[in-house]
Amino acid sequence: DQQVKQNSPSLSVQEGRISILNCDYTNSMFDYFLWYKKYPAEGPTFLISISSIKDKNEDGRFTVFLNKSAKHLSLHIVPSQPGDSAVYFCAASGGGRNNNDMRFGAGTRLTVKP
Template identity: 90%
Template sequence: DQQVKQNSPSLSVQEGRISILNCDYTNSMFDYFLWYKKYPAEGPTFLISISSIKDKNEDGRFTVFLNKSAKHLSLHIVPSQPGDSAVYFCAARHSGAGSYQLTFGKGTKLSVIP
């Protein structure tokens, strides 16, 4: 049973436009959420995170929004650039026992078209 779901396997966006990547989760014990970016043949690279006590965190072109009542988070990239083309993974950590473990979604492949 997937606790972190990324329902869009792929997304194509024009350069300069906004990219919105979505993630849903089922475990209400999750208290910390992360987005990772992965290029082929490389490991995931940490991008941005958000604690469950916040509903928004911004870092440059990247903003993560958290809607706890809907158990939904999204990553916004504005403006999108061709170098943003990669697979984006949403991950979550829960409080309490096992809090060291990250639970990942299956990823969304973003293609930014020049």
């Protein structure tokens, strides 16, 4: 039973446009959310996070939005660049004995076309 779901396995956008990646979760105990980026043959790297006390967090071209009532978060990349092409994983944490236990979604493969 996946507690974190990314329902779009892939997304293709044109360079310069906005990329929107979506994530839903089922466990209401989650209160910290992260996005990781993964290139082929490399481990995932941390991209951006958000605490449940916020509804938005920005870092340069990347913005994460959190809608707690809908148990939904999204990652916006503006403007998208070809180097952003990667698999993006949504992760959620909280409610366990250790705040670092995380559950990951299945990932969305983003392709940014030049």
